[in-house]
Amino acid sequence: MSRFSNNEAGKPAGSDSFSGDEQTLYDHPTSDDEGYDDGRPSGEAMDGDRDILESEDERERLLTQKDGVPGLFGKKTVTIGKNEQRQGGRSKRHKKKGRREESSSLMYEMEEGVGLSSSSVSRNSSESDERRLRATTSQRKTRRKRICRRLAIHSSILVLFAILLFAAYRVSVRSKPTIPGMMKSNGTSLFAPTTILISLDGFRADFLYRDLTPTLNRFIENGISPKYMLPSFPSVTFPNHYTMATGLYPEAHGVVGNTFWDPSLQKEFYYTDPNRSLQPFWWGGEPLWVTAERQNARVGVHMWPGSEAHITHFKPAYVDKFNGSELLPLKVDRIMGLLDLPGPLDEGVELDRPRPQLIAAYVPNVDSDGHEYGPNSTEIRQTIRSADSMLESILQGLQERNLTEIVNVVVVSDHGMATTDVERLIQLEDLVDPNDFEHVDGWPLFGLRPKKIDDLASLHQQLLEKAKNVPQVEVYLRDKDMPERYHFSRNKRIAPLWIIPKAGWAIVDKTEFDVVEGKKKGDVYHPRGLHGYDHEHPLMRAIFVARGPAFPHEPNSRMEPFQNIELYNIVCDSIGIQPAPNNGTLRLPLKPVGLHTDPETMPNETPSDPVESAGFLATITMDTFSSLIASTSGLEDALTDPVEDFPSPTTSSAPPAETTVSENWWEWLTHKAQDAEEWVEDFVNNHVPGGSETETKPST
Structure with missing residues (x-):
């Protein structure tokens, strides 16, 4: 290697014989300025070197992230101008020890032929870096594809597993038998906790005191009951049967009458028309048959109002459609037939249709004859006897099957009945102009929906003035002065204006009955019996009587009267299922306050x-x-x-x-x-x- 010496001007001897690149090493004074890098002044960097730097920058950018965010290898970067260098990374390739040492090193490489020209180095480095960059990019794309593919496969597996798990759960829920320890044997079969619920529509509480019901009276002597059970307002069939099935007030479950208008749906509910009553959107809350089926307890429902509507995907195992002309002995046969089915642990039982744990039966006869003939007629006496005979047949059937101490029996009614008469009719047209109203809900109550909602206040005031001369009616605004005890205001299905007659009175429009002409002709008003009045009126009182293993009370036990919102919890507890949220508070065991025969007991x-x-x-x-x-x-x-x-x-x-x-x-x-x-x-x-x-x- 040639040796060089600097003259006073800063140039080596024989500088004229050096190449251009070599000459530039001595064109600037000696300095420790960090503008030099790898033996070359930064201000004089050639195009090839700039390409190398840019290639390095691009590669660093791909392998790391900006703004101090960790890169692929967990290192951080900081920005210096347009270039990013790794913090804590590898050290610089050369430490600057002075211009002469750097120059000697560079010249040594060039003279010995070890180094290449700057353009050649730049080109080779750039091509190499580009190849590495392309390889890295390709690897990253391949890795991303593999990750996405794996994620898709894993997600598909998880979804499929969830579907299979849900299907297995549904099968296990539908097929899982009741725990044997909870079951009782009648000598031939194991019975899970079982309850028969019977509703005698329109059976007034004091019907028990007419010496017409020996079976029911003996049933009371052996069971537990209050003097009466209160219905819910309004005291009509569909709202009350669904209240008993859900434990909710009518304003909560949405069936607010036998007939009503829904302003949101722009549809009318009409209880006797399946096309206007069996759609699931009418029925809120969770009825007994859904609660039980959801918890693996089979249910048989015989004509109970609302049971034919597909309220949820949990449907009763057995549903009998309404048939108002069915004879009472056939109802007994149906109930006994359901009890005779194989139990969940018996041979030959169908997977989804074993013996039901809950049998809910609806008996319309007392109500229909009460409407037709009146609650004090000769005909209703025979109907009451027939209902009592039906219960006797059921209890006899339980005894024959050795089920008296195994199966619970609960007998209820939904409301009472009051006698009507032509002398107790109020002409609607004497109170309001029917043409001012778009819809009229309920009956014998009248829920009024004005054609123009802005007219509500004036119509209400007009009605109040007219009612001053008709003390047999009460007038209420839903959102203002509806009695709180009615629980009949928190639902838009409830009309905004109401006329409520007192027990035994009826409001009629002239298209139905002209009061003046009817009195002149001596016409008889039908129906002869009505309900729907104030649910606390004595004539509207219903019954509740229970007996069985879920009611281990002293015979003839008496409890305080309660409202029928409590029935849902009682029935759920009797078959060992958890009730859904509801308005009731009573739970088993019931708490008697004494016996019906106690001296302090109020007389019938x-x-x-x-x-x-x-x-x-x-x-x-x-x-x-x-x-x-x-x-x-x-x-x-x-x-x-x-x-x-x-x-x-x-x-x-x-x-x-x-x-x-x-x-x-x-x-x-x-x-x-x-x-x-x-x-x-x-x-x-x-x-x-x-x-x-x-x-x-x-x-x-």
């Missing part, structure tokens, strides 16, 4: 019922026959008092000494003849050899 109440008019026959006074009447059974049917808002009750234990009776003469004689016939039948059956109990045909 027979509330006064509005009397029927005498028609063309004169009203007579039966003072001379009071002793004869008092000696007959069915005294409550023959004795009636004048109409009161909340009448003072009479009691079966202390009838009045003298009672003025206002009753149709023919009807009174019919009642007495009926009583005489019963006495003769009892005498023949009990005292005449070969005499047998007369079979009673159920009333339809």
